Amino acid sequence: MAKESPKEIFLKDYKLPDYYFDTVNLDFILKEEHTLVHSKIHVISRQGTLSPLRLDGVDVKLLSIRINNKVVKEGEDYSLSSKHLILHHPPATQFVLEITTEIEPQNNTALEGLYKTTGNFCTQCEAEGFRRITFYQDRPDVMAKFTTRIEADKSLYPVLLSNGNLIEQADLPDGRHYALWNDPFKKPCYLFALVADQLVSQDDEFVTCSGRKVALHIWTPAQDISKTAHAMYSLKAAMKWDEEVFGREYDLDLFNIVAVPDFNMGAMENKSLNIFNSRLVLASPETATNADYAAVLGVIGHEYFHNWTGNRVTCRDWFQLSLKEGLTVFRDQEFSSDMGSRAVKRIADVLQLRISQFPQDAGPMAHPVKPHSYIKMDNFYTVTVYEKGAKVVRMYQTLLGKKGFRKGMDLYFERHDGQAITCDDFYAAMRDANNANLANFKVWYSQAGMPS
Known part of the structure; x- marks a missing residue:
């Protein structure tokens, strides 16, 4: 395998994927020495493209590939590197792609993708962890409906969880069992999850x-x-x-x-x-203080609110991270304010902004709410994207009023449910729902510090 060095990614270079995934069936066979992952993906090409299909994959062992139930062989049909699997001549319209891989969660020290910790299986796929599970287009604008089957030793892993609704579960020979999960809503792979544990x-x-x-x-x-x-x-x-x-x-x-x-x-x-x-x-x-109780309330709320602002409507690319995080931080701040004291919560939020985010904006790590480039996406999970992003959302509410902001949110969900979109789309929903002149507002996203 050829080694690929990291390279800087620019927002201006964004291109639509040449292929979309409609449905994904995943089958996990969890064992102590390794895990087998079989994926079956219904692939649809965009406008009958003849481009190669480029799949991301890191630290996964490729066992087999089939296209429309026909074995694909290395060389003329595909090539493999340390970070990518490239199918050179996929069918032009739509096809079924099946890939079997082997991974070793117990040796996954990156703690991204599927890993094993204190004897139990767990996943973390945001931002780019799914590529450590199987070969896939690991980007948020590829949204698919997932069905997941998990098989494991029942005595070691009595609880088997994944996304969606539990369809069936049953015992198997040799002390094993399985659970089948179906998520009827399209999602990007960064939202995939699996847990196998004694809980x-x-x-x-x-x-x-x-x-x-x-x-x-x-x-x-x-x-x-x-x-x-x-x-x-x-x-x-x-x-x-x-x-x-x-x-x-x-x-x-x-x-x-x-x-x-x-x-x-x-x-x-x-x-x-x-x-x-x-x-x-x-x-x-x-053991818990009032602050601990408040933190639990806020974080539980934050992750739940993502179901609509992040999951049902997600970001097109990782430059748009504040589309889901800034908006959801604003929502969890409003929730905590309504559950407790609005004045106390507001003071705490502004203090955090002044203590953590202002120095970032004034120093060498300053970056816009919507960054222009990155080398490693993980570096942009920052107080600027989250906390300043939330304050930018709050400015919409201040300018439009609570009723106007709600009108903008309603239009946002009506337009974009089930889509991967941009901060510009959120801006447009707020503007259009209120017939508002927000011409200079976009610089809050594109410039670091106080926009000029």
């Missing part, structure tokens, strides 16, 4: 504004289950608030939260399967 759940139910019953589960190690009551309260409060303030109803039959002590990220909004580090979920009167 117990705190269960509850939420009845949506249209009368649908949603099963709620917070999964933790057994010793932590008593500390999940506030998290469950926070989740139900967030679901009700999003209905009342933004008209957003939850869209599936169940919602899972997993809280484990060694999850590498703080929290992740994977569709219907939010994964948290335990410190952001667990709280008890014996």
Whole structure:
């Protein structure tokens, strides 16, 4: 395999993908020495393109490729490097692509993709972790409907979770079992999630504004289950608030939260399967402060609110990260304000901006809310994208008023549900819904510091 060095990526170079994925079937066979991943993807070319299909893949062992059930051989049909699998002559319209790979989650020290920690399986795919699971177009503007089958040893991994609704589960020979999950909503692969663990759940139910019953589960190690009551309260409060303030109803039959002590990220909004580090979920009167309780409320709300601002409507490319993060931080700030003291919350948010974001804007790490380029995307999960991005969203509300802002949000969801879009599309929805003159507003996205 040829080594590929990192290169700078520029927003101005963005191009639509030549191929889209319609449906993705994933089959995981979890074992101690390795994991087998079989993907079956319905691929559709854009406007009958004859371009090669370029798939991302890092630290995955390729076992086989089939196109329309025909074996594809290396050389004339495809080439492989340390970061990419390139299919040279895929069919011109649509086809079924099947790829079998082998990965070693127990040796995945990057803690991206599927990894094993303290004996259990967990995923983290944002921003570019899915390529460590299988070969795929690992970019947010490729959205597909996922069906996931997980098979594992039942005694070691009694709980098998993924995105969407649980379709079926059953025991298999040799002490193994499987679970089949289906997510009926299109999503980019960064929102894929899988957990195989020994967990117990705190269960509850939420009845949506249209009368649908949603099963709620917070999964933790057994010793932590008593500390999940506030998290469950926070989740139900967030679901009700999003209905009342933004008209957003939850869209599936169940919602899972997993809280484990060694999850590498703080929290992740994977569709219907939010994964948290335990410190952001667990709280008890014996050990938690008021600030801890407030933090749990805000973070639970933040990841839930992503279901509409990030999942149902997602970003076209990673330069648009603030489209989902700045907007969702604003939403969780509004939620926390309504649940507690608006004045106290506002003071805390402004203090954080002054302490953390102002120095960034005034120093060598200054960058716009919508960056122009990056070498490694992970470097742009910053207070500028999140906190300043939220303040830019708040300016829309200040200029348009709460009713005007809600009109803009309603138009935004009406136009873009199920799409991967840009900060310009959000701007256009706010402008068009209110017939507003916001001509100079875009410089808040494109210039670092105070725009001139």
